[in-house]
Amino acid sequence: QSVLTQPPSASGTPGQRVTISCSGSSSNIGSNYVYWYQQLPGTAPKLLIYRNNQRPSGVPDRFSGSKSGTSASLAISGLRSEDEANYYCSAWDDSLSGWVFGGGTKLTVL
Amino acid sequence: DVQLVESGGDLVQPGRSLRLSCAASGFTFDDYAMHWVRQAPGKGLEWVSVISWNGGSIGYADSVKGRFTISRDNAKNSLYLQMSSLRAEDTAFYYCAKASGTMITAAFDIWGQGTMVTVSS
Numbered sequence: 001q002s003v004l005t006q007p008p009s010a011s012g013t014p015g016q017r018v019t020i021s022c023s024g025s026s027s028n029i030g031s032n033y034v035y036w037y038q039q040l041p042g043t044a045p046k047l048l049i050y051r052n053n054q055r056p057s058g059v060p061d062r063f064s065g066s067k068s069g070t071s072a073s074l075a076i077s078g079l080r081s082e083d084e085a086n087y088y089c090s091a092w093d094d095s096l097s098g099w100v101f102g103g104g105t106k107l108t109v110l
Numbered sequence: 111d112v113q114l115v116e117s118g119g120d121l122v123q124p125g126r127s128l129r130l131s132c133a134a135s136g137f138t139f140d141d142y143a144m145h146w147v148r149q150a151p152g153k154g155l156e157w158v159s160v161i162s163w164n165g166g167s168i169g170y171a172d173s174v175k176g177r178f179t180i181s182r183d184n185a186k187n188s189l190y191l192q193m194s195s196l197r198a199e200d201t202a203f204y205y206c207a208k209a210s211g212t213m214i215t216a217a218f219d220i221w222g223q224g225t226m227v228t229v230s231s
Contacts, residue, residue, distance in 0.1 A: 101156065
């Protein structure tokens with residue numbers, strides 16, 4: 001059971017906008033930044049969003065992040081087939097004094 | 111380019127020990143904290159451990175506390191994970207990840223390709 005809660009799956013058709021939620025608590029998302037990672041099949045994870053809503057250089061602006069209270073969301077607009085991957089949220093947890101992840105969301109592009 | 115190359119993964123019996131290494135290049139190693147993150151086959155990501163830039167601050171997941179030891183050698187640009195009393199549930203791909211800052215509260219921004227650890231008799 002992951003500390004952060006994500007839906008196990010999400011889907012959309014090319015061009016659509018999809019959102020993936022990440023729910024936590026006051027000790028993690030509620031008081032710290034949220035990070036999002038993309039893991040394409042058979043590869044290492046890659047940083048997608050940092051500090052709630054910032055994109056590293058090279059990440060398309062189709063990807064955006066937001067946070068409100070103890071929840072966060074990743075939005076992908078203009079969905080493309082190459083976006084098919086697993087997406088994970090993460091945050092520092094003050095109570096655990098460690099990093100926590102969501103269980104991951106498998107995005108399928110129909 | 112930033113590069114992280116893990117090594118040391120192997121098939122090991124339950125109760126035995128194993129040491130993982132991560133060779134870093136392309137950045138000033140002692141300017142950053144470093145993490146280990148693992149992923150069991152077909153499962154999600156699990157944070158394992160973190161060490162600050164100078165080794166002065168360290169954190170562990172409860173699942174490995176008391177069994178795993180993280181360390182670094184800044185002169186060799188290397189990160190290590192000493193794993194002891196290994197269990198079947200430690201079977202996973204182990205990733206080395208660079209943090210975005212010096213302290214253990216800095217998130218992982220660059221990941222290596224991982225090394226596989228299999229614990230089985």
